[in-house]
């Protein structure tokens with residue numbers, strides 16, 4: 001009971017902070033986020049505001065800038081940010097490279113890089129995937145050959161989200177072709193724009209560049225930029241995946257999103273009708289809400305288990321599948337609700353600060369969101385691969 | 398019982414396929430859309446020369462006098478080639494016009510439609526119509542037109558609009574109006590085709606604009622919209638067949654974990670389900686075609702639209718998924734088919750709308 005009360009007090013504090021500190025531009029970017037990657041500039045501005053407050057990295061150890069919040073508090077924080085439609089923080093800094101350095105970085109790396117990661121002064125892109133290595137990441141070929149105190153990189157990376165905005169990259173590269181493919185991989189940090197490096201943006205289904213190809217020809221990277229030992233990058237990468245145990249907060253996004261969709265359906269249109277009066281649509285909204293709640297409560301249940309020392313194990317795969325698929329179903333229903341009004345393609349009007357267009361944000365957003373959300377079942381370990389992992393783990397008993 | 402194209406129709410379709418692949422390859426498609434070119438007057442003229450614009454019109458007006466099945470064959474190839482020109486909407490509108498025009502009007506308009514000089518666009522869909530063309534809020538009051546039509550394909554390229562409206566007595570009217578840019582809000586759709594919303598704020602209409610009224614107008618409009626659903630289904634089959642062939646090829650060539658993706662049973666089954674989804678749509682298309690001229694035609698067309706929504710969505714989404722990251726790019730045609738299928742799912746009534754209509758009627 002007292003715990004609940006203090007959680008509610010915490011919720012009020014978060015709400016008040018968002019109300020007072022988010023600029024109009026950041027709010028606009030949050031509303032106009034058409035994928036899981038928010039518009040770059042505003043997402044980083046919001047990151048800086050949170051960093052100044054000390055709230056940017058809830059899952060990090062406190063001594064390095066974490067908040068020291070309980071898992072419940074972290075969930076409440078995510079809920080409130082989503083309810084207010086703040087742009088999601090780009091995951092590369094705080095959820096990917098940060099944990100790698102926290103777990104395996106040298107003291108010098110920690111001291112130099114962690115504060116810049118928190119503030120967003122550095123923005124990191126993730127150089128894992130390659131044209132021939134996606135689901136089978138261990139098949140990566142981008143080579144790093146030793147030359148004195150340097151590695152020389154040759155090869156390419158693909159699907160590197162926001163590489164065009166990044167000043168740093170963390171990459172998995174091949175340092176040995178002996179033994180199992182996982183054994184010859186090294187985790188490297190590098191600056192973008194080094195001689196011999198080229199970044200080419202790729203246009204997505206909505207016509208906007210979000211991912212990039214990155215090419216390396218004889219790019220020189222000091223060995224001091226390695227994280228962990230040579231040939232042990234796979235261990236680092238696995239640690240990163242496990243770092244945010246119980247960090248899944250998809251339900252904290254879905255529940256308020258369904259709520260907003262319901263509000264949209266309650267509005268009276270030009271003919272005096274409410275979409276919600278359509279019994280079929282009303283039932284589908286109810287069903288979607290149940291799915292969103294299933295995600296939220298599964299996440300909370302996994303968190304509760306963690307408190308009692310349980311490992312999420314296969315539940316991590318389950319949460320990935322469940323969360324992304326409900327997210328996709330949400331995007332489908334949102335598209336159907338918006339219907340004919342979502343046909344229009346007007347990417348200019350989605351730019352932050354664009355002059356008001358003939359079309360409303362709801363109308364402009366539903367289609368690109370629906371299309372971009374198809375990626376959720378592809379990235380971060382495709383849902384097919386997650387299903388195999390889940391089945392294997394659970395069947396064995 | 399006709400369940401497939403005749404040998405002659407197949408031949409015609411094959412020749413169209415060559416024309417489409419020569420003029421509408423995907424790279425060119427991308428470049429055109431990047432430059433905002435949704436309509437190419439030169440290509441339009443070629444469509445006219447191929448006889449496609451007059452395919453389903455009487456020979457006395459320069460047409461070929463063919464049936465809806467010939468147009469279905471055309472629509473398939475338009476879908477396969479992601480053709481952005483509004484061939485199907487113009488032809489469908491011309492067929493409707495031919496069915497209601499007086500001999501003098503037919504004489505005056507149809508030959509130039511066949512020749513490609515006149516483009517006509519049918520504006521029936523409204524925000525509340527949800528696939529039912531008889532739900533019409535657009536009104537003629539004191540000799541002026543009020544209301545709004547949505548998602549009108551080819552509206553911006555047309556010189557004349559065919560518009561459905563009701564008069565003050567509630568009687569349905571089909572009007573032929575000169576296209577008026579003032580009320581037209583043009584836009585590019587997510588799949589790169591052009592469309593428009595048309596707002597009528599008191600556009601004057603006199604009696605000469607009324608081509609048809611009452612029961613006759615209702616019958617003609619419903620017939621036209623149901624025919625359009627068949628053409629849409631054929632067009633989406635063109636998209637689905639392409640996605641199946643592109644995906645099938647990808648599964649056997651793309652390797653992960655040292656073997657082709659085709660070796661993973663989960664993906665084999667997925668591909669089989671995509672194929673099944675396509676075949677269901679094809680069967681219902683022919684089933685609806687057989688109902689032409691019969692009482693069950695509108696019902697069959699609505700059922701077809703439900704299947705279009707389901708098959709199109711499933712195949713489109715799964716084709717993207719099977720391709721992984723590359724499926725999410727503009728570079729590959731997979732996403733383009735997915736988008737075109739998505740739009741067809743949303744236009745002319747969604748799945749739930751048609752299901753509701755069907756349930757109500759039975």
Ligand SMILES: Cc1cc2nc3c(=O)[nH]c(=O)nc-3n(C[C@H](O)[C@H](O)[C@H](O)COP(=O)(O)OP(=O)(O)OC[C@H]3O[C@@H](n4cnc5c(N)ncnc54)[C@H](O)[C@@H]3O)c2cc1C
Pocket residue numbers: 125126127128129130131132133134135136158159160161162211375378379380381382383384385388651653654658661663664718719720721722723725
């Ligand atoms: C929007 C987006 C952002 C991304 N951002 C980044 C980034 O910042 N950095 C980065 O490094 N990468 C990034 N990626 C890449 C992402 O991690 C890969 O796309 C993903 O790993 C899948 O690899 P792939 O695209 O090569 O598909 P493939 O591995 O070729 O898979 C194709 C299909 O086959 C299926 N499949 C593969 N293997 C199996 C199997 N064994 N059993 C059953 N099915 C299988 C897959 O599930 C998929 O459906 C991003 C991807 C997307 C779409």
